Every structure is written in structure tokens, then in C-alpha cells.
Amino acid sequence: VQLVESGGGLVQPGGSLRLSCVASGFTFSDYSMSWRRQAPGKERELVAGISNRGLSTHYGPSVQGRFTVSRDNDRNTVYLQMNNLKPEDTAVYYCAGPSDSWGQGTQVTVSS
Secondary structure: OEEEEEOOEEEOOOOOEEEEEEEEOOOHHHOOEEEEEEOOOOOOEEEEEEOOOOOOEEEOOOOOOOEEEEEEOOOOEEEEEEOOOOHHHOEEEEEEEHHHEEOOOEEEEEOO
16 A cells, blocks of 8 residues: 655645645555644644545544545545645644555645
8 A cells, every 4th residue: 555645835824735645556446535634742633534435525623614625536546625724734644545554744834
């Protein structure tokens, strides 16, 4: 299993970013996927999850209404659209897949 995230960066409060995670090494369309994040000094938390066909999604309470998770099973890719970003969204964002697999993470920094 390999998960490779991209799309992180520095953005001002109120801005947007879209993260991508390209998966390989397993049948992507068979598995639900999730995004998690970890801020300095804090535990890793769930940001969003999506079922294998994308018909069901769920979100952590702090991002509900601002973030949207989606997937393209033809491209083996899961996305996280992040809008109205806040400084407290600053963290390393990870893509998580089957068998407790994780990507290397991508840094998101929200600061003016």
C-alpha cells in the first residue's frame, strides 16, 4: 500500500486549498478512505472519511461545513477541499487507507 499526499502549503485565513492523495498497491474502489491531521502538541484527529464508492461521507465537528471529501476511483485519488481555512486548521494532513496505512503527510499552514 502506498499513499502520496500533495497540495499543502501556506494560505491566509479565509483561503482555500485542495489536498490530493494518490493510492496504489490495493484495489482502491474496495476501501473507504479518510483524512486525518495532527497539529503540533496535539493528537492526530479525524478530519473526514468517505466510503468506497463515495456515497457516504462524514466529518470531524471542527471542519463540518467548511471541508469536503471526495474521490475519483478511476484515478485512485481521494481529495479534501478545504474552504474558509482558519489558523487552527494548521497541521500535517494525512491520508489513511486500509490496514492502517498512512501517507507521509502534507503540511497546511494557515497564517496571515
